[in-house]
Amino acid sequence: MSKIVDGLLYRESHEWVRVDGNVAIIGVSDFAQSEMGDITYVDMPDVDDEVSAGEDFGALESVKTSSELIAPVSGVVVAVNEELEDKPELINEDAYEAWIIKVEMSDKGELDALLNAAAYAEIAK
Amino acid sequence: MENPLKKTCLHDLHVELGAKMSPFAGYDMPIQYGGIIEEHNAVREAVGVFDVSHMGEIFVSGPGAEAFVNHIFTNDVRGLSDGTILYGMMLYPDGGTVDDLLVYKEFAPDHYLLVVNASNIDKDYTWMLEQAEGFDVCIDNQSDAWGQIAVQGPKAEQAVVDVLGFPEAASLTFYTFCDCERDSRRVILSRTGYTGEDGFEIYACPELIRAWWKALMAAGVAPCGLGCRDTLRFEAGLPLYGDELTAEISPVMAGLGMFCKLDKPEFIGQEALATQKSGGVARKLVGIELSDKAVPRHGYPVELEDGTEVGEVTTGYRSISLDKSICFALVDSAYAALGTPLRVRIRKHTFPGVVVKKRFYQTRYKK
Numbered sequence: 056m057s058k059i060v061d062g063l064l065y066r067e068s069h070e071w072v073r074v075d076g077n078v079a080i081i082g083v084s085d086f087a088q089s090e091m092g093d094i095t096y097v098d099m100p101d102v103d104d105e106v107s108a109g110e111d112f113g114a115l116e117s118v119k120t121s122s123e124l125i126a127p128v129s130g131v132v133v134a135v136n137e138e139l140e141d142k143p144e145l146i147n148e149d150a151y152e153a154w155i156i157k158v159e160m161s162d163k164g165e166l167d168a169l170l171n172a173a174a175y176a177e178i179a180k
Numbered sequence: 181m182e183n184p185l186k187k188t189c190l191h192d193l194h195v196e197l198g199a200k201m202s203p204f205a206g207y208d209m210p211i212q213y214g215g216i217i218e219e220h221n222a223v224r225e226a227v228g229v230f231d232v233s234h235m236g237e238i239f240v241s242g243p244g245a246e247a248f249v250n251h252i253f254t255n256d257v258r259g260l261s262d263g264t265i266l267y268g269m270m271l272y273p274d275g276g277t278v279d280d281l282l283v284y285k286e287f288a289p290d291h292y293l294l295v296v297n298a299s300n301i302d303k304d305y306t307w308m309l310e311q312a313e314g315f316d317v318c319i320d321n322q323s324d325a326w327g328q329i330a331v332q333g334p335k336a337e338q339a340v341v342d343v344l345g346f347p348e349a350a351s352l353t354f355y356t357f358c359d360c361e362r363d364s365r366r367v368i369l370s371r372t373g374y375t376g377e378d379g380f381e382i383y384a385c386p387e388l389i390r391a392w393w394k395a396l397m398a399a400g401v402a403p404c405g406l407g408c409r410d411t412l413r414f415e416a417g418l419p420l421y422g423d424e425l426t427a428e429i430s431p432v433m434a435g436l437g438m439f440c441k442l443d444k445p446e447f448i449g450q451e452a453l454a455t456q457k458s459g460g461v462a463r464k465l466v467g468i469e470l471s472d473k474a475v476p477r478h479g480y481p482v483e484l485e486d487g488t489e490v491g492e493v494t495t496g497y498r499s500i501s502l503d504k505s506i507c508f509a510l511v512d513s514a515y516a517a518l519g520t521p522l523r524v525r526i527r528k529h530t531f532p533g534v535v536v537k538k539r540f541y542q543t544r545y546k547k
Contacts, residue, residue: 092212118220119216121477
């Protein structure tokens, strides 16, 4: 049974969002890391890159597969988790601690399209 | 209606161990238990065991057996000593690959065992029957009756001798086998594998295979899934049918010409291969090492500096043993020379790489 954290918003493609004012902190769910297995590389955008809701902003690579990361919201990347460059396995260790990017949102209304923990729990099983 | 997935004789034991199961070649197979990296390293550093019961065992016997096997097989089995094994392919007349396989010369005149890929058992068996006209042979597909485990790694011999009780293992060299007997049942003990390490493949009835699997688990031998089977064989430069060999990819294109004896009197596909060898082939399989951490995957395009597409990746990984991003790729022959700079397109970007030898990892067989 994978872990789902209350208070976060989720996209059905298994990204989570923690809202901090106008900034969306984005990572992937415990279910996603568990399905991927050992993560070996995180393909991340650069700071100042624009991301669009529903479009890929990077990818996770595990030994076996790669999986695109889909932006839950639109905006400008204000930070990337550089720690993941050398330690992608942090996502396996704690998927909710190991955030991937922070995005200054251009339309907070996009958050309404995301799932709450209970709704996501129906998908992540 | 799709056929329901088949189960090997060890299926319930995999589930009990908590393996991640997935369909492969019509079987519900273990992909990983703990994790691919851990299992991969167990085989490189100590010993691991794989359930390879899905593989196909087809026995060929009769007065025409040698001539028949030599007719459908690229390597040369004439005069092969009892207890020796050859690797090679079965080809279509145009040189495309039906399958790659092992041929065992059994301890009886005119008896051979052909071990084929699980995904190709039905196709191969049908192909053999079709080619057998005019040969005095019996072709017996016993794939469902045999289980098989592969015990692989530098400590494989120790495990097979001490845990499974086969002192015979110590005297086998790579690509030889012996017939053993346990509980009046035939056991084939073969010093072969698909990992680049020393190791054994053991064929027996399901009851014995189950008992050995349990004994190996109790002795602390790592259970290994198909996930690391692929990363291990890939690093060792070994092809996988479906990726590096297909009906469209001949052994010459795949760089496996050494297993095709063009000086034999004849075999299916010989003329096509001779033409390919003398006239060259349009594409060749190469190794590419990237200087970035991004991971090349099957089907990703291979490009020149100017963006011209010249091939595609057949298998790629972030290599576990070498900590490099490497791949096999089928590229236009003009760009197949060692040292040629090529780029691999990975999603939105291309990454620089260079053509290297396909055997990325130095294999450690017991010669």
